Amino acid sequence: MADHDPVWKPKELLACPSCSNLLREPTIFPCGTSLCKTCLPEPLERPRNITFPVLENRQKVYRCLCGKDHAVMDCGTDILASSIMSTVHGELERQPAAAPEEEESFLARLSKVLRPEFDCPICFELFDEPATTPCGHTYCRPCLKSITTHGEDLYCPVCRQGLTLDGTPFLSEYPENRIIMKLIPVLWPDELEARKDIPPAPPPRQDEIPIFALATAMPTMKMPFRIFEPRYRLMMKRVLRGNKEFGMTMVDPLTRKESDVGTVLRVEAHRLLDNGDYLVKVVGVRRFRVLERRVRDEYWMANVEPFGDVSFEEEEAMEAMETGRQQGEEDKADGVSFEVEGRTAIGTEDTAPTPTTTTTDMTVESLHTASTRDLMAFAFGRAMKHRIDDPLMPSDPSKFTWWFAHKLRDPPKRQDFLVERSVRRRLKMCCEKFIELEKTAMTSWVYWLHRALRSFPLPISTALLIILLCLWVS
Structure with a gap:
């Protein structure tokens, strides 16, 4: 297009930051940067000071122009932008330069061709704050938030690719699609203004569940108990007729105040006794945060929202910052790796870590700079040393922290584990507790x-x- 146009300058609006040419097959990074597919840097090995989570498809990273390292699996081909840029290239090839009187017709033709692609697949309206998932599909950010439930698995509505693992998201925020954001004001300014009058997407899902106010239950852990109070008998009768799920929150023994964070429990087995009591066996499914309570037939009903762990991206950044080692530097005094089936790893597999001489003797001070891998090795080794006889002791870091908290007899301490959203920080709490036990013994x-x-x-x-x-x- 003509260089004199102050609004429509393709090379300025849609240029690749690397080659300065119009984007071709753009790949979007978690920071929002988009590069041509041919301009992508060579993948690098993951920095050694990041030891959680070690998943096979997160071992390679791109060094971005923003200075950050992004896991290759978090960077994907922007499907919508690729289609748009292909159309823009085709139109510019047919009309490489335009006189001022021809530009209006050119933009009108371009807007007519592209308009069907600028509808969100969820709300079917013009994009509002467009954000792109790692699989390459774009949605309104409010629409994405409306279907996101922390603690539960989320899949792309279009291609069904997983955006989480065991309920933990890979990214804390999906990047804004700057290509879409730049084109909408140029091609459809009136429709963009009218878009503001459309009601926003509904808020993230809120569930209404019955609440059993008793103690702190942990996700993934099983526990039996007996229900004998008449109000909770009625509650359990209704739960068993429904989806067999209810919430449990802790009651502070001193203030009698109920906690706002609890665990959804699912009934696996139950038995009705002759006197009307219930013997139930439950398993922790996920955490929740209470938004509002109300009384129904003398027991609590609550509107709750999911409450899950921070994203893998945040966990990786936290470990890299605290350990302070640079990429390629060898692991030294504060930890040595342990072997899992012939490879160095710590991820989601239940394979027991083997403590080494450097991870069996830590202090509270050294915990803060130890790698997540070494924290897990220390905690697991201490559990074995103190002969905590439990064949179900998991070696997955997240599950191990729930198992450890389940063994504690201190209700406030167990609640501290439940409200903590970082696996690394929960592992530190495990290690600190072992060190404290040894000092007091x-x-x-x-x-x-x-x-x-x-x-x-x-x-x-x-x-x-x-x-x-x-x-x-x-």
């Missing part, structure tokens, strides 16, 4: 002697013999 001088002997290069028996000889000589 022995006197101060015995504890420090124990630490000294653990770090002594000689065998324990030799070190003890030397200490005894020194005491005898003195």
Whole structure:
């Protein structure tokens, strides 16, 4: 188009930041940057200081122009933008330059050709805050939020590709599609103004569930209990007739105040006793946050919203920042990897980590700079050392933290685990609890002697013999 037009300048509006030419087959990054497919940088190995989650399809990263590393699986071909740019290239080839009087007809023709592609697949209206998923499909951001439920798996409405793993999203926010955002004001300014009068998408899903106010239950953990209060008998009777799910929240033993974060439980088995009591076996399904409570037949009903972990992207960024090692630097004093089926990994598989000499002796201070892999190895090793006899002890970091919290007898501490949304921080809480238990189990001088002997290069028996000889000589 003509360079004198102050509004329509394709090379300025739709240029690749790398080659400065019009985009071709654009690939969108989580930061919102779009590059031509041929301008993509070479994938790099994932930095060694990021050890959770280690999934096979997250081992390669792109070094973006914004200075950040993005997992290759989080960067996808922008399907809609590719189609649009193909049309724009075709129109510009047929009409490479236009006189001022011809530009209006050119834009009118372009807007007519492209308009069907600018409707959101969810609300079927002109895009409002367009955002693109890693699979390459674009939606209104409010529409995406309306179908997103933290703690539950989410799939792309168009191609059904998973956008989460075990309820945890890969990205904290889907990137804004800047190509779409730049074209809409140029091609359909009047329709964009009218779009503001359309009611917004509904808020994220809210469920109404019955609440059993008793104790803190953990996701993935099973527990039996007996229901004998008349109000909860009625509640359980209705639950069993429905989807067999209800919520459980903790009641503070001192203030008698109920917590706002709880766990949805699903009844796996039940038995009705002769006196009307219920024996039930339940399993934790997901967490929720209470928005509003009301009384129904003397028990609580609550409107709740899902409450899940932070995204994998945030977990990776947190570990990289806290460990502070640069890409390619070898793991040193604060941890050594453990082997899982012949490869270094810590992910979603239940394969027991093997503690090493450097991950079996940590302090509270060193926990903050240890890798997530080493935190898991330390916690798992301590659980084995203290002979917590449980064949169901999981080795997946997230499940391990729920298992550990399930074993605690301190209700407030268990609730602290439940409200924490980071797997890494929950692992730190596990490790701190093990260190605290060891300190309280022995006197101060015995504890420090124990630490000294653990770090002594000689065998324990030799070190003890030397200490005894020194005491005898003195």
